[in-house]
Amino acid sequence: xxxxxxxxxxxxxxxxxxxxxxxxxxxxxxxxxxxxxxxxxxxxxxxxxxxxxxxxxxxxxxxxxxxxxxxxxxxxxxxxxxxxxxxxxxxxxxxxxxxxxxxxxxxxxxxxxxxxxxxxxxxxxxxxxxxxxxxxxxxxxxxxxxxxxxxxxxxxxxxxxxxxxxxxxxxxxxxxxxxxxxxxxxxxxxxxxxxxxxxxxxxxxxxxxxxxxxxx
Numbered sequence: 001x002x003x004x005x006x007x008x009x010x011x012x013x014x015x016x017x018x019x020x021x022x023x024x025x026x027x028x029x030x031x032x033x034x035x036x037x038x039x040x041x042x043x044x045x046x047x048x049x050x051x052x053x054x055x056x057x058x059x060x061x062x063x064x065x066x067x068x069x070x071x072x073x074x075x076x077x078x079x080x081x082x083x084x085x086x087x088x089x090x091x092x093x094x095x096x097x098x099x100x101x102x103x104x105x106x107x108x109x110x111x112x113x114x115x116x117x118x119x120x121x122x123x124x125x126x127x128x129x130x131x132x133x134x135x136x137x138x139x140x141x142x143x144x145x146x147x148x149x150x151x152x153x154x155x156x157x158x159x160x161x162x163x164x165x166x167x168x169x170x171x172x173x174x175x176x177x178x179x180x181x182x183x184x185x186x187x188x189x190x191x192x193x194x195x196x197x198x199x200x201x202x203x204x205x206x207x208x209x210x211x212x213x214x215x216x
Contacts, residue, residue, distance in 0.1 A: 002183070002216045004106040004157045006150060008168035009118055009136075010045065011190030013093055013109070014125060017041055018086040023079030024056050030078075031071055033058060042191055046172050048112040048143045049076065076114065083117060089125055090189055092209035099213060101130060106157045108133040110150060112143045112172070132157070145175035150182065165215055171200035185215060 010016045017038055025035045036044075036056055044055035053072045054062050061067055101107055109131055111118040118136025133153055135141075141149045154164055161181030168174065169190020177184030178201040185204045186197030197205060206212055 001163060002105070002165045003163040004108065004154070004159045005100055005165045005167060005212075005216070006108045006110050006153055006182070007097075008170070008173045009109055009111040009113060009122065011169035011192070012090075012167055012173070012187055013097075014087050014089050014121065016083075016087045016121075017045075017191070019079070019083050020045060020052075022082045022085060023075055024053070026078040026082075027053070027071055027075040028056065030074055045191065046112065046170050048137050049114050049117075076117075079117065083121055084124060087121065087125075090209060094126065096209040096212055097126065097130060100216065103216065105216060106133075106159070107131045108153050108157070109135065110144070110153060110176075111136045113137065145172050145179055147176055147180035150176055150180040154180065154182075165212075167206075167212060169197075171196050174200040174202050177201070183215070185212065 007013050021036065021038055021041045024041060028035050044052050050072055053075050054068045057071060097107065107130065109118060109122050113136045115136035115138045119134050122131065122134050133156060135149060137143055154161055164182040165185055166177035166182040167185045167187060169187050170192040174184045174186055174197055184202050185206060186202035188194055188205055188207050194205065204215060
C-alpha cells in the first residue's frame with residue numbers, strides 16, 4: 001500500500017526549461033561564452049546545478065573546477081532573478097497533488113536543483129503546506145541517483161521503501177527510485193523519452209497527471 005509520494009521537480013511537477021535557459025545564457029553572456037539553445041539546456045540538465053553549469057561551458061573548460069564554481073555562482077544569481085518568469089506547473093499537477101494530500105498521503109519533493117531554489121519554486125507554485133518535505137541539493141547529501149536523500153525522506157516519513165511511489169521524468173529519477181527500493185513511475189510529459197524511462201527501470205508510465213491517482 002502506497003503511503004507517500006516523492007516527486008522530482010523539473011520536468012515532473014513544473015516546466016522550467018525557459019527560465020533555466022535564461023539564467024544560463026545571462027551567465028554565459030557575462031562570462032564571454034557562447035549562448036545555449038533550449039535543446040542544449042535539455043541535454044545538460046539533470047545532475048545538479050554544478051554539473052549543469054559545467055556542461056553548458058565550452059568543453060575545454062569542464063575540468064577547471066575553479067572556473068566552474070565562479071560561473072555557477074554567477075548563474076545562480078541570475079537564475080534567482082528569473083526562475084518564475086515562465087516556469088509553470090504541468091496540466092493537472094496541482095489538482096492531482098492536492099487530491100493525494102486529501103487522501104492522507106505524505107508528499108515530498110526531491111530535486112538535484114539547489115535546495116534554496118527547490119524550496120522557493122515549490123512553495124510559490126503550490127498552496128502553503130502542500131508538501132511535508134521539500135529538498136534540493138545540499139552538500140551533506142550526494143546527488144540523485146544515489147538513494148541517500150530518498151531514503152532519508154522515507155525514514156522521516158516513517159515509511160518502508162515499498163510504501164513509497166516515486167514520480168520523475170528522467171533516467172536519474174528512475175534509477176533513484178530503484179536504488180531506494182521505491183515504486184518507480186515515469187511521467188512522459190517531461191524532459192526525457194519514454195524509451196529512456198523504460199530502459200532506466202520505470203515500473204509504470206503515466207501520460208497525464210491524474211493517472212497517478214490510479215497507482216495509490
